Amino acid sequence: MKKKFLATLMVATMAFAMVGCSTDGAATDSSKSGGDSTQTAQSEEFNPDTEKDSMTIEEVREKFGDVPVKSGLKLGAVEKSLTNEYWRTLQTGYEEAADMISKASGVDVTVDVDGTTDESDETGQQTMVENMTNQGCNALMLSPISDSNLTAAVENAKDAKIPVYNVNDGVIATADYYAGPNAYQNGQLAAEWISNKLGDEGQVAIVIGMAKAFAARERTSGFKDWIADNNSKLDIVAEQNADWDRQKSKDLAATWIQQYPDLKAIFCNNDDMALGVVEAVKEADKDILVVGVDGIGEAYDSIRDGGLDATIDSFPYYTARVAMECTLRALAGQDMPRVVATPQALIDSTNVDKDAAEIIGWEDANYVAE
Amino acid sequence: MKHIFDKYKREIVVFLATIVMGMIFTAMNPNFLSWNNILTVFQKMVLNGVLAAGIMFTIITAGIDLSIGCTFAITGIAVAMCCVNGVPPILAIVVGLLIGVVAGAFNGFLVTNLKLQPFIATLGTMSLYRGIAYVVTGGTPVTNVPDSFRNIFNGKMFMGIRYYVLVMIVVFVIAHIILSKTRTGDNLYAVGGNEEAANLSGVNVFKTKYIAYIVCGVCASIAGMIMLASLGSAEATAGLTYETDAIAAAAIGGTAMAGGRGTALGTFIGAFMLAVLKVGMVVINVDSFWQYVVTGIIIIVASYFEFIKADFEAMLARRKNA
Numbered sequence: 001m002k003k004k005f006l007a008t009l010m011v012a013t014m015a016f017a018m019v020g021c022s023t024d025g026a027a028t029d030s031s032k033s034g035g036d037s038t039q040t041a042q043s044e045e046f047n048p049d050t051e052k053d054s055m056t057i058e059e060v061r062e063k064f065g066d067v068p069v070k071s072g073l074k075l076g077a078v079e080k081s082l083t084n085e086y087w088r089t090l091q092t093g094y095e096e097a098a099d100m101i102s103k104a105s106g107v108d109v110t111v112d113v114d115g116t117t118d119e120s121d122e123t124g125q126q127t128m129v130e131n132m133t134n135q136g137c138n139a140l141m142l143s144p145i146s147d148s149n150l151t152a153a154v155e156n157a158k159d160a161k162i163p164v165y166n167v168n169d170g171v172i173a174t175a176d177y178y179a180g181p182n183a184y185q186n187g188q189l190a191a192e193w194i195s196n197k198l199g200d201e202g203q204v205a206i207v208i209g210m211a212k213a214f215a216a217r218e219r220t221s222g223f224k225d226w227i228a229d230n231n232s233k234l235d236i237v238a239e240q241n242a243d244w245d246r247q248k249s250k251d252l253a254a255t256w257i258q259q260y261p262d263l264k265a266i267f268c269n270n271d272d273m274a275l276g277v278v279e280a281v282k283e284a285d286k287d288i289l290v291v292g293v294d295g296i297g298e299a300y301d302s303i304r305d306g307g308l309d310a311t312i313d314s315f316p317y318y319t320a321r322v323a324m325e326c327t328l329r330a331l332a333g334q335d336m337p338r339v340v341a342t343p344q345a346l347i348d349s350t351n352v353d354k355d356a357a358e359i360i361g362w363e364d365a366n367y368v369a370e
Numbered sequence: 371m372k373h374i375f376d377k378y379k380r381e382i383v384v385f386l387a388t389i390v391m392g393m394i395f396t397a398m399n400p401n402f403l404s405w406n407n408i409l410t411v412f413q414k415m416v417l418n419g420v421l422a423a424g425i426m427f428t429i430i431t432a433g434i435d436l437s438i439g440c441t442f443a444i445t446g447i448a449v450a451m452c453c454v455n456g457v458p459p460i461l462a463i464v465v466g467l468l469i470g471v472v473a474g475a476f477n478g479f480l481v482t483n484l485k486l487q488p489f490i491a492t493l494g495t496m497s498l499y500r501g502i503a504y505v506v507t508g509g510t511p512v513t514n515v516p517d518s519f520r521n522i523f524n525g526k527m528f529m530g531i532r533y534y535v536l537v538m539i540v541v542f543v544i545a546h547i548i549l550s551k552t553r554t555g556d557n558l559y560a561v562g563g564n565e566e567a568a569n570l571s572g573v574n575v576f577k578t579k580y581i582a583y584i585v586c587g588v589c590a591s592i593a594g595m596i597m598l599a600s601l602g603s604a605e606a607t608a609g610l611t612y613e614t615d616a617i618a619a620a621a622i623g624g625t626a627m628a629g630g631r632g633t634a635l636g637t638f639i640g641a642f643m644l645a646v647l648k649v650g651m652v653v654i655n656v657d658s659f660w661q662y663v664v665t666g667i668i669i670i671v672a673s674y675f676e677f678i679k680a681d682f683e684a685m686l687a688r689r690k691n692a
Binding site: 082083084085088117208210238239240241243245246247250251252254255256258259272275276279297298301 | 406410509603605611648658
């Protein structure tokens with residue numbers, strides 16, 4: 001009987017010892033696999049961040065010129081989680097782009113936008129896409145919840161000869177085209193900014209979001225690779241997951257601040273987590289740079305108030321415009337590249353009050369009736 | 371001494387295991403035992419602890435409340451809206467508590483008057499309450515909660531201890547008193563142990579269950595307000611999956627899922643153990659993916675203590691006889 005008790009204690013201790021051993025290994029492993037994953041992705045599967053057949057929207061315009069618009073086009077867009085500000089802004093972007101294009105070209109273009117209520121309704125999203133296909137949309141713009149949940153729906157659309165634009169986040173390998181911000185570059189921009197601010201030395205930490213769609217993984221590896229590629233003296237002392245949850249990221253940062261008194265900067269995979277970290281930094285009364293990704297309204301407010309230091313905004317409003325422009329180009333038979341990278345920029349106290357169009361130098365393309 | 375030992379064997383075993391864990395963490399990084407880090411552990415356990423104290427009541431009645439994370443979010447949003455619109459903090463807190471009462475009472479109504487299975491009923495309210503949170507906010511977070519509210523929970527007392535840690539301890543003390551010193555406590559255990567028998571012996575089963583779910587709802591709303599004070603903003607997605615950690619804390623602390631058994635002290639130690647584990651793994655820098663593996667193993671091993679408790683008892687008896 002006593003033995004059994006001891007055995008259980010042993011198991012518990014062993015579990016810890018095992019984890020203890022794996023800690024060092026895991027740390028080096030993960031830094032290695034960060035580099036590896038981009039390489040394997042390059043050679044084996046489609047990765048929009050490393051795809052060769054990729055252009056910026058400026059390059060597209062230079063090559064193809066005006067956007068011809070057929071009369072009476074009906075486009076369908078399916079997003080995820082309309083409870084999230086990012087996707088709601090994308091929705092507004094689509095709707096206002098359709099109005100703008102109708103006015104500019106003089107022919108009617110309409111867009112139907114639908115989205116799931118949360119980020120887990122994978123089959124519900126599939127049904128929405130199939131519904132749009134059946135309703136006779138001329139083209140689809142899709143933002144999938146995962147890399148795989150819309151695969152079958154995209155096959156259906158292809159059978160119905162409907163071009164599919166994959167707009168950001170989940171990556172549909174079988175879609176014809178992809179438009180979205182370069183998530184890998186998000187991380188690079190953040191690392192570069194932090195390096196400039198800190199004179200390229202000091203301890204940094206990364207709060208990651210559990211990677212379901214590939215954006216989170218890419219943001220982290222972009223950040224790490226920039227440091228490695230530039231022989232930066234920034235020292236990544238910790239990297240942990242906080243489930244995209246603000247409270248959890250605050251708790252995490254509070255622990256780090258105790259453990260690493262010399263911590264100089266924290267990079268977070270999104271703004272929500274970054275705003276949690278800001279609270280922890282404020283409470284500890286420390287001077288630590290906090291950088292997020294997404295550019296949500298609250299992040300802008302926090303930058304104005306001197307809380308958050310920077311965010312990388314990928315401008316969902318303009319992502320929608322680019323996606324719609326490219327969709328119309330594809331419908332008009334222009335030979336679009338596999339990937340169009342949409343505009344993004346780092347926002348800090350120097351440009352937080354500037355107009356987004358000014359920051360990215362946005363101008364609308366010339367739309368002409370076909 | 372013997373009496374206390376008998377009564378709290380389970381709690382003592384889990385507590386000792388937690389101490390062993392803490393020693394391992396300290397051996398790997400001495401910083402783990404710094405006062406500031408100990409404070410972090412207690413701050414980390416507060417939300418889960420308060421939620422676990424509440425869900426323990428429903429589990430003792432052989433029920434469950436899956437909607438706590440959503441009550442948590444709704445309370446945060448409502449109280450944030452009150453504060454931002456100039457409602458005095460004390461009044462806002464009353465509003466928050468009332469939301470907990472209403473949310474809990476509705477769960478109670480579903481499992482008693484409508485005789486729904488607690489798991490199904492609260493699965494429904496989980497979606498319902500979350501939906502309300504989305505509808506009310508339109509998905510936009512409520513921000514800029516004034517310090518007059520935040521300081522009530524988030525302010526520091528002495529030695530860096532924040533008031534919300536005190537709030538958690540008060541919640542557990544009240545829970546302990548209800549469960550071990552009152553007729554209501556006896557009724558809760560009786561209903562969870564054998565509902566039929568409790569009914570026959572004159573226990574008001576409906577009323578008892580209502581109390582359990584209302585206590586649970588109120589705890590969720592207290593946790594929601596602590597979260598609001600800690601972050602200064604509230605959003606509809608707050609508290610997602612928090613119910614799982616709360617259930618784990620209660621289970622590790624010896625609350626029987628079949629009902630009829632569980633103590634406030636046990637749940638407190640369960641939440642403490644999880645907090646030590648989570649902070650400890652960050653301190654010794656365990657890879658994020660591995661943390662899930664370790665947490666799972668610990669929950670299973672800790673629940674296994676349930677079975678070795680009998681052995682432990684036998685061992686003590688032998689010692690005494692020898």
